[in-house]
Amino acid sequence: MGGSVARRQEGPVSEQPFLRYVALGDSQTEGVGDGGEFTGLRGFADRFAHRLAEHHPSLSYANLAVRGRRTHQIRQEQLAPALALEPDVATVVAGVNDLLRPGFDPEQVASMWVELRDQGARVLTMTFPDLSLPAPMGPAVLDRVRALNACLRRAARREGVLWAEMEGHQVVGDQRLWCADRLHASGEGHERMAAALAQVLGLPGSDDAWTRPLPGPAPVAPAGWQAVAAEARWAAHFVGPWLVRRVRGRSSGDGRRAKRPFLMPVR
Numbered sequence: 001m002g003g004s005v006a007r008r009q010e011g012p013v014s015e016q017p018f019l020r021y022v023a024l025g026d027s028q029t030e031g032v033g034d035g036g037e038f039t040g041l042r043g044f045a046d047r048f049a050h051r052l053a054e055h056h057p058s059l060s061y062a063n064l065a066v067r068g069r070r071t072h073q074i075r076q077e078q079l080a081p082a083l084a085l086e087p088d089v090a091t092v093v094a095g096v097n098d099l100l101r102p103g104f105d106p107e108q109v110a111s112m113w114v115e116l117r118d119q120g121a122r123v124l125t126m127t128f129p130d131l132s133l134p135a136p137m138g139p140a141v142l143d144r145v146r147a148l149n150a151c152l153r154r155a156a157r158r159e160g161v162l163w164a165e166m167e168g169h170q171v172v173g174d175q176r177l178w179c180a181d182r183l184h185a186s187g188e189g190h191e192r193m194a195a196a197l198a199q200v201l202g203l204p205g206s207d208d209a210w211t212r213p214l215p216g217p218a219p220v221a222p223a224g225w226q227a228v229a230a231e232a233r234w235a236a237h238f239v240g241p242w243l244v245r246r247v248r249g250r251s252s253g254d255g256r257r258a259k260r261p262f263l264m265p266v267r
Contacts, residue, residue: 016122018056020263021049022064022087024078024112028193029065029093030259033184041259042187045091047194052089053266055203060263062087066256070097071108078258079112083119085263090121091197095152096128099144106151113161124197126164127152129172164196169211174218188214 023029023045031043049061062085064078071094082090092112098104113123127149130142149167156163171177177189185193195210 016088018052018059018089018122020085020087021052021059021061021089021091022082022085022121022263023049023062023091024074024082025065025091025093026069026074026097027065027067027184028096028190029063029091030067031063031190032067033179033181034187034190042190044185044190044193044197047191048091048197049266051194051198051203051206057267059266061260061266062258062263063260064258066258068097069094070101071095071104075108075112079115081261083115086119087116087121089124089201090116091124092116093126095148099141099148104148106148106155109152110155110159110161113155113159117159117161122162122201123159124162124164124201125152125156126193126196127167129166130168162200164193164200166193166196171211171213174214175221176214176218 025045027033029043029045031041031046034043034047035041043063045063045065046061049059053059053061062082064081065074066077069077074092074094092109094109094112095104095106109125113125117123128145130145146167152163155161166172171192177186177192178184179186179189192210195206198206199208199210
């Protein structure tokens with residue numbers, strides 16, 4: 001999950017009590033890959049909220065994210081409710097669902113940052129990892145991912161937004177950080193994303209340990225006919241349904257609502 005971690009802020013976090021954290025985004029922010037439909041999803045935003053609450057016990061947290069949402073939908077559906085909650089810290093992670101579609105403007109993401117920031121929120125975001133490492137379809141969109149990341153960095157610097165640099169870290173290639181669809185982080189992957197946000201925000205005790213390799217040997221990738229069979233199973237279970245939804249103009253988030261639409265205590 002890039003060489004350095006970017007950080008820009010206006011004073012020690014310990015001097016700034018955070019009372020309301022609101023997360024906006026798509027499936028990663030919702031927590032897909034970390035938990036299940038019956039056990040409940042967690043995700044990096046939930047994990048980051050718990051880290052915040054360790055230092056700000058009065059923190060309340062809302063998560064407005066819905067899987068499959070493109071950036072313009074996040075702005076249309078989530079920004080106004082987020083502003084109404086008057087957050088003093090907010091995360092906005094968006095753009096991946098736009099990569100395979102023409103006409104995406106990353107400034108749509110930045111415009112959400114600006115409105116939240118101008119209302120008084122400390123805004124955090126993150127770039128996206130090198131998708132060519134965990135997913136075979138990655139090379140087709142790798143240039144777009146890098147271009148999106150470059151735009152996000154420029155806009156974050158311009159607007160004074162904090163971001164976690166997730167591109168280029170070697171550890172991102174470890175299969176243990178990804179769930180079976182190879183597109184969403186696993187529980188361990190979400191934990192590392194939360195740790196990255198904690199570091200850029202400057203929470204006490206946070207460091208760059210999230211960039212380091214996982215302990216123990218990484219799983220060995222199958223070879224030969226076993227690799228071919230594994231790719232076929234992956235395509236049948238994940239790529240096929242995604243293509244069908246695209247053809248039908250459907251989304252994995254159709255009919256879904258935010259899992260945590262109101263501010264509630266973290267603990």
